[in-house]
Amino acid sequence: MSTTPIYDCIVLGAGAAGMFCAAQAGARGLRVLLLEAGERAGRKILISGGGRCNFTNIHAGPANYLSENPHFAKSALARYTPRDFITLVEKYRIPYHEKTLGQLFCDGSAQQIVSLLETECRNSNVETKLRTAVERMEQTDTGFRVHTSAGEFTARNVVVATGGLSIPKLGATGVGYDIARSFGLRIVEPRAALVPFTLSDTERELWCDLSGLSAEAIATTAPQKKGPTPKFREKILITHRGWSGPAVLQISSYWRQGEVVLFDLAPTANVFTPMLAANHRRDDATAFALLRAHLPQRMAERWLYENAPPDWKNTSITKLEERLHAWPVTPAGTEGFAKAEVTAGGVSTTELDSTTMQAKKVPGLAFIGEVVDVTGWLGGYNFQWAWASAHAAAMAL
Structure with missing residues (x-):
């Protein structure tokens, strides 16, 4: 022109x-x-x-x-x-x-x-x-x-x-x-990036009926090949399709398909360690009471049910504590560009x-x-x- x-x-x-x-x-x-x-x-x-x-x-x-x-x-x-x-x-x-x-x-x-x-x-x-x-x-x-x-x-x-x-x-x-x-x-x-995770059908059945529940956690990934491993301490949120909340959105930018995300569900405490004391009660009810102080009631109940130890010996309690601070979740994917x-x-x-x-x-x-x-x-x-x-x-x- x-x-x-x-x-x-x-x-x-x-x-x-x-x-x-x-x-x-x-x-x-x-x-x-x-x-x-x-x-x-x-x-x-x-x-x-x-x-x-x-x-x-x-x-x-x-x-x-x-x-x-x-x-x-x-x-x-x-x-x-x-x-x-x-x-x-x-x-x-x-x-x-x-x-x-x-x-x-x-x-x-x-x-x-x-x-x-x-x-x-x-x-x-x-x-x-x-x-x-x-x-x-x-x-x-x-x-x-x-x-x-x-x-x-x-x-x-x-x-x-x-x-x-x-x-x-x-x-x-x-x-x-x-x-x-x-x-x-x-x-x-x-x-x-900065996008909610989705879960597989099986995982969705386990968790997504608790949609709306949230907790403070640290979200991280497996150790990075290059540079420091990202860690974000903020809220995580259960949705009707998977996981969201600020900590999840943050870690999603670093996540790749097939990788595991780790949640520390009690960043400030050793939750089950008191049960290692010689005279402390060791049973499901005691573990639930301790965990309930850090997670919403229904979320604590579900997590403990899905991660119940075979017994309440010292080794099992220690492993349960470790799992609480590095709970592995494998997203099926993300909500994609529509929600990113x-x-x-x-x-x-x-x-x-x-x-x-x-x-x-x-x-x-x-x-x-x-x-x-x-x-x-x-x-x-x-x-x-x-x-x-x-x-x-x-x-x-």
């Missing part, structure tokens, strides 16, 4: 990373076009944090992220910190509070964060086009041409912020991966420059946010990666 305007930058995707990047680039005086396939911007933001948007975590650092290259996120996270985004939130006089473990939430609604980003984009003269799906793009002598459902647009730079495959009902697609592949970039196989809060995997960090987020093979083409193989823990970490990676890309334009 001969009348197509030429932009300094086209940002694909009006989620957290895309809107923030567009606003930051526009604030530098660049002519920016923000394209979104959906009918409104920030749809995933609106459902985050139970509708209150857990917009960052004050403890966010590289150790809170999963990637083939655990060092990749260091640069961006160091240059745009949680304090930087908190300052922006305070500038807009959005009341917020710390819930637990450094997680910051709006006192009101997640809409406040969406409105902040929309205002930042308007103030930076960002041109936004909704209901504009990207079909394909190609490199030109002066930059890139983006083919969309609303026509063609050209720019010197393109930033891909199209997210992952999580929650397809909100419009999630793999278009960002398709773009990366079309330029010869490697993709780390995407998988559902984020997508792990994505554009390989080996393909990107960590300071600019641009593809090493394709200068001017950057990838930010969830589309990149950087996945944060539950609790505001993925939003902080969105802000930090967006800032890094915008500053390099």
Whole structure:
């Protein structure tokens, strides 16, 4: 189209990373076009944090992220910190509070964060086009041409912020991966992360009639071949299909099909050890009374029934104690992308420059946010990666 305007930058995707990047680039005086396939911007933001948007975590650092290259996120996270985004939130006089473990939430609604980003984009003269799906793009002598459902647009730079495959009902697609592949970039196989586990039919019969019961536990995996073994101490929750709760969502990002997950169901106590005393009662009722102090009654009863020792000798009691602190559960799978809060995997960090987020093979083409193989823990970490990676890309334009 001969009348197509030429932009300094086209940002694909009006989620957290895309809107923030567009606003930051526009604030530098660049002519920016923000394209979104959906009918409104920030749809995933609106459902985050139970509708209150857990917009960052004050403890966010590289150790809170999963990637083939655990060092990749260091640069961006160091240059745009949680304090930087908190300052922006305070500038807009959005009341917020710390819930637990450094997680910051709006006192009101997640809409406040969406409105902040929309205002930042308007103030930076960002041109936004909704209901504009990207079909394909190609490199030109002066930059890139983006083919969309609303026509063609050209720019010197393109930033891909199209997210992952999580929650397809909100419009999630793999278009960002398709773009990366079309330029010869490697993709780390995407998988559902921060997602509930499902159980086999047999295991479901054993546990899922207790749906709704929860307990504090430590969730972990078998020792990792590389790096430290992750451990998360938070609530676990029995669902009608398997296991959920914060600790389960956290460990799900590290889990692979067929692997065992270990639950420590009494992180602070040796529950059955008192029974080793010479004059202490040793029977089912005593064991249940001790366990009931740490688990809901029906959950304690079921666990003890399923893990009952052959006798109450010292060796059996010791083994029962050990099993309580490393109870193996083998998920049949997960609830998949439909229920996953984020997508792990994505554009390989080996393909990107960590300071600019641009593809090493394709200068001017950057990838930010969830589309990149950087996945944060539950609790505001993925939003902080969105802000930090967006800032890094915008500053390099």
